[in-house]
Amino acid sequence: MRLTCPHCGDRDRREFYYVGAATALERPDADAPADTWDDYVHNRDNPCGVTRDLWYHEGGCAAWLVVTRDTATHEVLSCELASDVKGAGA
Numbered sequence: 001m002r003l004t005c006p007h008c009g010d011r012d013r014r015e016f017y018y019v020g021a022a023t024a025l026e027r028p029d030a031d032a033p034a035d036t037w038d039d040y041v042h043n044r045d046n047p048c049g050v051t052r053d054l055w056y057h058e059g060g061c062a063a064w065l066v067v068t069r070d071t072a073t074h075e076v077l078s079c080e081l082a083s084d085v086k087g088a089g090a
Contacts, residue, residue: 001069004079015059020044022066022085035049048072054082068071 001013021044030034052072059062064082069075 001074001076003055003067003076005057005060005065006079006081007063008016008057011057011060015057016065017056017058019054019056022054022082050077068086 002010002012003013003016025040026041048071050068053067055065055067055071057065066080066082066085068077068079070077
């Protein structure tokens, strides 16, 4: 898979570190039961289809990117700077 960094251009995905879904996770309360914390730390959805993920350009410019991609076809639909997405209110 290749990602197009807005700063560096087209790059192999091995330059990037996958962080997870670009949506905020609901953090449990500090006194939540252990099974709630276990679920929060270890379990994530694994959707088939279009997702928005957060990636870090570790082997390049150190930018944080929001990547929209299709997990079924591996097609990358867009790569945007996370700061631009956040600034747009998304």
